[in-house]
Amino acid sequence: MFEELAAAGLPSTRRAVLHAQFANAAHLAGDQARALEQITSARGLLGPDPAPAASAQIDVIGVYIELGRQNPGRLEAAAELAERAVKAAAQAGLPIVTCDALQLLGYLIRDRDEEQADRLYEEARQIAERNELPIFRIYSEVFLSRALCLRTGRTGELEEARDSALGIGALPLAYEAGYHLALQQLQRGDFKSGQRELDESLRTALRLRLGRVVPFLRLGQAIRPAHQGNRGQMEEALATLTAEDLSAPGIRPASYGLARAICSLLEEDLERANQEFAQAIALDLDNPTMIDFGKQGLMLLVGVLEGRNGWQHYVDVAGRSASKTRWNRQFAQFAHAVLLGRDGDVVGANAAAGEALEAAEIYPLGRHLALRLVIEAAFESGWGEPVVWAREAEDYFQANNIPAVASACRGMLRSMGAPVRQRRTGDEDVPPSLRKLGITVRELEVGRLLAQRIPNKGIAKRLHISPRTVEKHVANLLTKTGQHDRDAFASYAAKEFG
Template sequence: MQWPGGTASFIGREAEMAALTRHAMAGDGGLTLLTGEAGSGKSRLLAELGDRAEAAGLRVLRGRAVPGSGAFRPLAEALVRAAPPALARDERLAPFRSVLAWMLPAWPAGAAPSAHLVDPALVLGEAILELLEVVRSGSRCLVLLDDLHWADEDTLAALQYIAPALGDVPVRIIGAARSDERRPDGLAHLLTRREASHIAVPRMERTELAVLARVCAGDVLSPDLESYLVDAAGGLPLLLEELIAHLLGTGALAGGPGGWRAVRDLAGTVPPGFAEIVHHKAALLAREHREVIVVAALLGQDIRWELLPAATATGRALVAASIRAGAESGLLTVDAAGTPRWRHALTREAVLTRLSAPERADLAATVVDRLDGAGAVEREPALLADLHARAGRPHRAAELLRRQAADHVRAGALAAAADILERAVVLAAGDTGLAVAVRVDHVRALTLTARIDDAVAGGDQELRRAPEPGRSDLAAALADACLAAERFDDAQRYLREIADPAGPRALCLAAQLTLGRGDPRTAAELADRAAAAAERTDQPDLLCASLEVVGRARRRSDPRRAGEALRSALRTAEEHGLAPRRIRALSELGVEDLFEAGDGAALRQAEALAVEAGMLGTALGLALQQTALAASTEGIVDAAARAQRCADRATRLRLDGMRGHALMWVARGRVFADRRDEAGAILDDALRLSVSPVHIHAARHQLAGLDAWLDDDTDGAVAGLGRAVGTLRGAPGANATPIWGEWALLATIADPADGRAREELRSSDVGVQVINRAAQQLADAVAAHHAGDADLAARFLADGRALLVRTPFHRALFESFLTTADGLVDPIATLNSALAWLATTDEVRMVRRCRVLLRRAGGAVPRPARDRGPVPVHLRARGVTGREFEVLGLVAEGLDNPGIAQRLHLSRRTVETHVGRLLAKTGERSRGTLSHWLAPRPD
């Protein structure tokens, strides 16, 4: 595809324009950053690129950042015109409707954003990626974002998240930023990203500026005039254009046969700097118009024309006339839609330099009082806070910044909220009560963005001088921060600072601390007391939090009471509209599905709600729980594929602990997929990332044991699984993993007379997990068979198998264990049954192990190629192969052997052999009764 008018170029910017064109038209997506000094022409390049791209048929979205405009401003401006509210009905955007409504105000609001978000800017990143896919409608898309040096950190964090994901999406984001201003941390990080390309716009050479000057003037320039213009511009084309326009507009130049020449000494009559040009333009305005323009500059980079009548105490007509005068003077521009803008960001800054510091403070006080009186504080807390600060009223500014930060937290812009509160902390100094309240908010915002060290450093300093009641609030916030990072000793220290240790807040935090330290019994008692106190004092949020701890703490010891507590938390959350607490309760209730091998409906519902509310961290935790469920219902190898997707998302969300947990499942999959040489390094990564290494250590021992079993080493298997259980004994608060059942069953098979493993399983509370209960029954069957009690063994065997009906992987694994228990089960029928299910999975080593055991038992082992046919499980359990199933189907159709041979291109003798094997495997006496085996049957 070629650009229309491809021969056109920017004088002195041909190389930059060509580079931008290549990036915009590249086949892949990505992020490009354009940097240069103010006035170097970045915005002009972006505008021209956008026009050319639209003419070439690309979808172009444009946005820009402005100072102090709040979170996500450039992204919102780019997307708002391309994403009308009607687009919210698109099914692909269903999970992200509420998230996008934070940024696109016209969209229908959904669930309230959560107080448990990990980093909502990244949540928004996921939503933006999906929205861009919908908006582009199959074509290439170009997103142009100007003035990113003013972008908020949440916008930059979202771009950091989006950048690596654009490689496979035909969307190119091109952002421009000044190189001569202090860069936000997020922008500096973006410039170092491998996924981001960088194009620098340098100052122009003198020869290029001379050519540009002649083009701007439209004629030849005298040598003295050309030299003056080139020197005055200093390599910046914007200043050159402004200077020429100023000289032409003031009559300082005259044309003639030899081109333009100066009619007076320019050094004395024409300002050498851009600010002086702007001052001169402003001075030419009528006084009433100039006053409106100065107030407009004070109100920010956007022309807040709707606020100007109140801010200037004038009428709308005068404001409109002033904007028109500003545009005619060249200070402002008005686009096709009638929206006024500053001609350049430098223009607004230059207007403000006309005022001395006392003049600015006096004007700010006057303007903010007018806006306060007009009720603007509800709509514009950030603007009024800035004006109060300029006017020398820091405490009022701090209060408004608290309000603005609260809005940002509700909108998911946590990084922006933390930055706003950091400024509010400084402004609140001198008012002790306000300073503590601001610091509490700051600690909570930093905690939500996982900046625990910063939260503790600032909060701890404030705590030393904080009076009550703010002291207890701050101590609770600091304790909560330390619990989030599992810094239990620090959390304990802050808990001691809470004035009412018997209050629901202190009790709930103490319960969380005790559970984190591995004492679920005491944690449950504390949480019970916290719940009772929260109910008495009508604090529903604390009640839900306390009941959640009760549910988690009693999950193994008393699953009934745990379920009751979690269901009570769910009801309370629903009654009081506490969406995050409702999702948390559903998440914890979903663990019952995991323990009882349910259908996962509760987990899926909770995950969908978490995504809708923007709680991607919670949603990822729920996806990991579904991975654990899938391990028993779909197989370890298939579950590992799910886990890898979870690990990838955890990487994007920067959730190291969850990535470590996901990698544990990935490693398990590698062992069972016959790629065990990769498992060790994966577990090393998991251990480095995990906040709970006990699970990784246990998984490493478990995999060593199962690897030994798959290699026909029963003693090594028992030893490895025993070490895994030994690791878990020291973590009574850990989930009731099936490792216990695997170890107890295999240890009993290895030595039926040694009942220690079996009895430890029986006395443990890990029986809350159905697989462990099944293993208990099967181990008892092995022991009863060894003792010669065939009837008791048969009952235990039937009960154990019944418990495994919804966990086919563990059913196949345990059945393969049982075939090595001398005489308890028919090994051929049992292994055929296991292979019947395994043949539908990618469990390479399990299939291989069962085939070895089947061959050892004297059973016929079908060739692997034959196992790929769509044979029903009940027939596979009888050893029926894919080819035999084809023959059975044709027998049921009424074909005789010659007809079957002709249909399948086989010899008659081969067909006769297949029919004979079908009769033998099914126990039928004639081919006429074979057809009823085609009827569907339960597994």
């Protein structure tokens, strides 16, 4: 076809735009190889000094194609194209292309400069209003309200923008906003509402074939049980992610950083959480994403506590806009407090901890997980209220059926010489079949870790008890269950100790 158009005398600029439109159609259909082939042909026809109108249209389409590639440099390449498209579209007087390019550029720079990103979104919104382009106006409103939601935790504006998107039929945009609202509900501990939002949205997205949002909604269904420490349900939800879902930028690193690693922390398995954080970062390095998967928040705090991250890393991360979202801020400020405490700046550490606690007010899991993580560092360096925090965290995790962390908090209270509330006076937490064997609550905790084939030293560290005490519990468990060694017990406990 293109050969016939050339023979008929159609100018090369017109043919270049047609190639770009074919590239866009191939991209939307998921044919990335064809999209790259067509956009390359389009650029080849433009020549060294292209007309601004054609250049802008081709570069905007090129941004979308670049973002769909598996390439470590794709974000930088896409940002360069978007910036070039903004200038060319404005020069050519193309309001639709200008709005599109401004919004793309805002999306691509928001991690490093959120204020500039918001200015770009606002500029696109004003252009859309002047030129009566409702779809682009609503896109800008969603982007602006999402940024406000992430920064402050406020959801009202994003809910209104989502409803506007639904009203004009911008369904992918509306359900992307719905995912962010559901994630806020999960982070606030409203698991029922968050799950309902995810379920309803996923059913609709599948029915309407809104393939762009399906991976995020499925990921959300794994994040919910992960934040409740329910590994079984989390793994079931992760198993629903298809190969196509996992190829979407950001899904794989987020499945490690937002789901698996948090679940591991709620099981007091720091070694496994660190491995999962490392996997998330490796995946992101291979194919960078704009999706927040914890790198600027929880990963920073854990890295500081483990000694991997020092002042330079903290300063680098704290300078990025992503570390200033309210969810990330609670962890980033506690990381700041730990570093200040190590330097002997107790006043500074207390101030940073105060900022962390202020950010954490609306996030019960985030608050108490952060407290559990920093208690020992605060006690050792003499800042904060480690005993008060340990009691508060123990109450929260006990009430929310996350026994491993509750037990760790009790262990830390003992190590700080503080009185510990006795939680094991009853045996209601022990399954009836094990209760008949005389298994105690503490033996249940040890048995569950034995089922994972964790050695005594690892069990002692997790439960904050001595290895000698663990040995006694192991001996009692083998006797009471009639198992002759640890391997036999592990196989037995995998079923019986749940």
